[in-house]
Amino acid sequence: MLQYLIKRILIFLPTLLVISLLAFGLSKAAPGDPVEQRNRGLGDEAQRSLANADRVYRETAAYLGLDKPVFYFSIAPAAYPDTLYRILKRDERETLEKLTAQYGNWPLISSYYHQLRALDRNSETTVPDDVARRKVRPLIKQLYLGYKDSRITSLLDQLASITGTDTAQLARLHPDVVQLQQHYQAVKAGAKPERLYLPDLKWYGFDNQYHNWLSSFLLLDFGKSYIDSRPVADKMKDALRWTLIMNILAISLAYLLSIPLGVYSAVYKGSLFDRTSTLLLFILYSLPNFWIATMLVVFFTTPEYGMDWFPSLGLGDLPPGAPFWERFVEAAEHLILPIFCLTYGALAFISRQVRGGMLNVIRQDFVRTAWAKGLNARQVIWKHTFRNALFPIITMFASLFPAVFAGSLVIEVIFNIPGMGKLTVDAIFQRDWPVVYTVLMLAALLTMAGMLIADVLYAWVDPRVNYQKKKA
């Protein structure tokens, strides 16, 4: 058994690795710049001078760990330099990548970029006049993002004509602009497209973003939210409480109701009770829970239809200092509908399985023998039949984890309950990746743990299952 457990856990590792790569890859493919996203709140002061803005950007990037190479290695055309990651700003880096993809000559592109930065700096230092500066700054900013030939040429021409004809202050920039134009011409003249078709494996070592994230994840440090810099673990701890309360209540309710229901309708198969309950459960099973939840919200939490029986969305607004009993009652009132929505689907699913499992067993010879022995109904049904019908219920227990999690995601969004599901959906909408990939990883872990628990329970219920000598 122990050997089997160890083997199973070892199999988890590649799975986790794949999921971590998926989550990480997704976060890198997502549009938007997390550093900008975080700095948006800092206001104009940080952005006042170029040097200052650069410094703030660099600090934030370092704080978020985004100043490291992305992965252990990269497979890219030989034309790309292995130091590209050092250009921290995402949009500038992408512009340079696209230029390289067209011309393939990194040294020339790099010097064009440095000249552009020099022009940017000089426009700040040599042109003190705000009004004059405003004429050139937007053009320079756009040059950072331009990678199409026509776009760059037209921006450069505009800059040249403004600085060439305008006031004394702007004229000081003209040499820089001319130089930049020359650099750009050099890039175009010195194109080396053949270098784009040469594969090159670049090794970045272990100090990279993925490695740092994964190793701190394994040490249970889930990082900080991009949005409010709170530790992800803290945010999840708060959210987890509500999700756990709801799900544990819903699952236990579902099991408590569905086992007797399933057993009863299997024992009295074909009776009126069995036929109606089977039909009802099938309908319940097919009712999409987000529809039912919406209906409940629409009809039972508003005075529109004269059925305002439940409090509105959320968890109420009592201060945390209020007496425990009042807070408890308020939370309970708000949780009735969500828990109902979570329960009915699981209830229908489980009791259908229980009934099916019972029916498979009830016709077998040993059950007939048990009856023949003169055992009473309770013993036959619960001890002989039910115990053997437990298998599907157990395997289901494992698949219930992720299903319930997904279900509560919907319910939490609709009923506006600050649990894990709501946290996740909000994080996805806000591109708060540390939260998203932590949830992804934990959900995968939970799924796999569920499978493992199912296997172990299987062996416990059915002594015939032996993991030591699988397959002779």
Added chain:
Amino acid sequence: MLIGIQKEREAAQLAGTALHQDQSYRAVVKRQFRKNRMAVWSLRVLYVLAFIAITADFIANEKPIYCKLDGETHFPVLRSYLIGLGLDSWEARFFQYGWHEHDYESVIWPLIPYSAGTMDRKNNNFVSPLETQDVPSWRFRHWLGTDQLGRDIAAGMVSGTRTAMIVGMVSMSIATLIGVFFGALAGYFGDDRLRVSRARLWLNLLAFFLAYFYAVSARAYALQEGHFGREALISIGIALGIFLLLNLLATLLKRSPVLGRAITLPMDLIVMRLIEVMNSIPALLLILSVVAIIESQSIIYIMAIIGLIRWTGIARFIRAELLRVRSLEYIEAAQALGYSKWRVIFRHAIPNALTPVLITIAFGIASAILLEAFLSFLGIGVPAEQVTWGSMLNLARSQFSAWWLAIFPGVAIFVTVTIFNLLGEGLADALDPRRK
């Protein structure tokens, strides 16, 4: 299953009634299926839904099916197909006035004279199906009410039917293709039957690397900037070319004694591991996060992602069937006749394993439709102007008094999901007589 058929046959012979009945596997399954009333009714409802989905443009459309204007006869609905293909264009007056504003000499309107996106300004801001509406005649009434923008809910339901059907079919087709491929690999070859030469193994691994580089990495700029569909096709072509070339090379190199030595690939193990990995990924979360990062929202991506994730059930089914089938005599006969392994797999083994897969496909379609409805309910991944059942249901949350927005789309989702579930149940019963 074979035993089941035999029993069936014996029963028929004993009864002495149905001797002339077709006793092929499919015919038996069909007869079993017909006995299930619920499943048969579901199939009928499915036909209706499919009919609505296919003829949606003729059922709910702001354009007339036929009209006569200033002595000229037009068939605007049919013409819009030509115009969609770029073969025709509207006259100026059809641009200047709305379709409902012309004085037609004679006209035949579709059953619902509104498209899903038509905004009826006179009846905007949630007009109930029951209250008086500002419409010229009962023919233009909004039978299921309108939403905030004055869009007709009945028309939205029709277009939603089309979306749901397309999502279900396309995503499950993708899943079936992938699932059958992997399932067949695992089931037919098992852990012991796929022997490849060293040269082919290594060259195929190399081909993976090269295909990734030349089709994706080196073409990233073209894929981003050019016309995506065309560039993606070119990339796929490049990748296939690389694989073909290196496999030809492998066939040549096979003659050498060192490179030609055969290695047994444990396909079953590899595929089952892959399925295990896929199954532990929380699918809903993954789909949510993938869809959220795609900038150009389209239903196509949703279908592709669902298909790419939901193939594992089908693969397991096919695998189990092929593991059983591969040691049967007729497969051995085919092998003894010297047919190539691919011919045996595709012509002989898979066709016999496909029928049970229909069960998984039916359930899969139900869950794909549910997933699409849920995503558009959350407003993730489906363009805002596309009207679907889920997006209409979502509108109910912004206006609690609009009960029609909460009920009708929900019923549609429920009915569709239910009939696919019932079909799946019916098939499962029909294919496995023990389940009676």
